[in-house]
Amino acid sequence: MSTSNIELPAWIEILLIPILNICMALFFAGLIIFAIGENPIDAVRIMLTGAFGYDEGVGYTLYYTTNFIFTGLAVAIAFHARLFNIGGEGQAYFAGLGIGLTFLLLDGMLPAILLIPIGILAAALFGALWALIPAWLQAYRGSHIVITTIMFNFIASSLMVYLLVNVLIKPGSMSPETREFSEQSWLPFMHDVLSNFGIEVTRTPLNMSFVLALVCCLVVWIYIWKTRWGYALRTAGQSEAAAVYAGIKPKRIIIITMCISGALAGLVAVNEIMGVHHRLILNFTAGYGFTGIAVALMGRNHPLGIIMASLLFGVLYQGGAELAFEMPKITREMVVAIQGLIILFSGALALMLRPAIVKIWLAIRPIPSTPDMGGQHG
Secondary structure (H helix, E strand, C coil): CCCCCCCCCHHHHHHHHHHHHHHHHHHHHHHHHHHCCCCHHHHHHHHHHHHHCCHHHHHHHHHHHHHHHHHHHHHHHHHCCCCCCCCHHHHHHHHHHHHHHHHHHHCCCCCHHHHHHHHHHHHHHHHHHHHHHHHHHHHHHCCCHHHHHHHHHHHHHHHHHHHHHHCCCCCCCCCCCCCCCCHHHCCCEHHHHHHCCCCCCCCCCCECHHHHHHHHHHHHHHHHHHCHHHHHHHHHHHCHHHHHHCCCCHHHHHHHHHHHHHHHHHCHHHHHHHHHHCCCCCCCCCCHHHHHHHHHHHCCCCHHHHHHHHHHHHHHHHHHHHHHHHCCCCCHHHHHHHHHHHHHHHHHCCCCCHHHHHHHHHHHCCCCCCCCCHHHCC
């Protein structure tokens, strides 16, 4: 019996199977660590301690997690419409340009209560605009969304280099970056917010964009599963013919979905530019857009799963840095290899364990058989 069409409970699909895949990836990573003469258990302990063992580590872990939530959501919402948006890197980059232009123009004119929301809207708008062109090409010219979004990553990178070197660079500076924005445009750091409540923690890059990321998870969940627009999105993704028959316009779905996806990816710039750097710099996206693909796959394109997958990659980024420091034999490249194993088992081999899990589930809760009506024919 085929197990591919057997429906499993959401907690198995979204939680159990990804966790088992991660355990398999960590098992093989442990074999690699053991092969180079280190203790895998000690490696896991160092990684977890570096990520959660002290307040500074927690701050950095959640700071990385924030970016992965944004890019994971961007990939996930597009995937529900069967669109593979791998242009999150370029969309985040272009969103940074939107924030930079907005603050260079307005940061000396408006108070923080207006400037910060305008900066967030600028990031979302510029991210959406950078996704709009590939979406239009897909909808009306048949260009494949994968190819166009890849191309637009490189275009965004080249455009930013030109602008920061020749146009927006701070006068007299040798570094390709803008001037520092005024403090009215800065997102509050989490350690400053917590200090207002009498909680003292170490200074880290973690800022209020983490709260924005969690809000986005809730909004995306409501949009996809609780609104008619989300139903239309999922219908168009499952069957374009059925969508057309139901009066849904697939081309419109492509445009709207990709714009939302680009806006979500663009919020990475809020965390990086408004929350940490406070100026527009080169390469602030640091590969978050590409890692978001793995986050969405691991999280089964569900906001709850994306939060958990983002936290895992946050642990790998922060704990991996501690691991490379404490165990010199485990280089940064080996940490990247561990990330690759997790992507392999959670992406390419994501359904490897599903048939066995389906059989176990059916053994516990068998599907009730329907009565045979063949004997009633006269």
